[in-house]
Amino acid sequence: MFGRARSFYSESDGVTRVIAFAAFVILLIIALPGLAPRVPGFTNGSTCTSLISPSGNGSNQSLLAAAADPNSLRLELVPEKDTFGLNESIMLNVRFVNDSAAPMTLAIVPEEAVFRYTGREQGLSFYIADAAGNTRGEPANIKQAAPIRQQFPSNILHVLSPRQRCVVPVSITPYRWQAAGLTTGQYQIIAVYINTSRGALSAVGLRTPTPVFRDQGVWVTAAEGVRSNTVMINMGAAR
Secondary structure, three states: HHHHHHHHHHHHHHHHHHHHHHHHHHHHHHHHHHHHHHOOOOOOEEEHHOOOOOOOOOOOOOOHHHHOHHHHHEEEEEEOOOEEOOOOOEEEEEEEEEEOOEEEEEEHHHHHHHHHOOOOEEEEEEEEEEEOEEOOOOOOOOOOOOOOOOOOOHHHHEEOOOOOOEEEEEEEEEEHHHHHEEEEOEEEEEEEEEEEOOOOOOOOOOOOOOOOOOOOOOOOOOOEEEEEEEEEEEOOOOO
């Protein structure tokens, strides 16, 4: 089959070759979003903080994003392994998946992730429960809550393109997970992302064009946030 295609391409005139190549590129662009998650090395996608940072102003935004379904953002939680030693950091990968046809501007600061869930904290948090269903979590004096921002600096905003995914690696040190009440045993963990502000624009100065949009266009979740799948990890000996 490939030999026939190669012969056809070699014997065709220049215009036919250009059309055939353009058709191949178009098919590749259409198929890539569905194929990429199945190809090793593309599963996680780029690191979210390496994605482009938008200007965060009221003029350069996507009209599609303003009308997109708020349920288009998904989270996938993948631990580095299922058993961690009692002197190891818990390594978690949180995948952000954009299922929409619109770009998403996400506010992401991995260092502000908290190893607890209250339902009130912005950014990344983690619901933790032991085998008996008792919830666990580090206290605020161990890890402070992320600030509630009314306006976002551009360096913490990152654009997740349509049908794209990215990953936020999170490391929880032994000091933090011990403070959260984890000991030897099995725990279930769910990642939660919450953002309730689209971001306020700076005041418009004199002789400055009126912004097209009324805010920074940061992706807003429901009040309870976006939840990932549930994963089970073992602390200490494997079970």
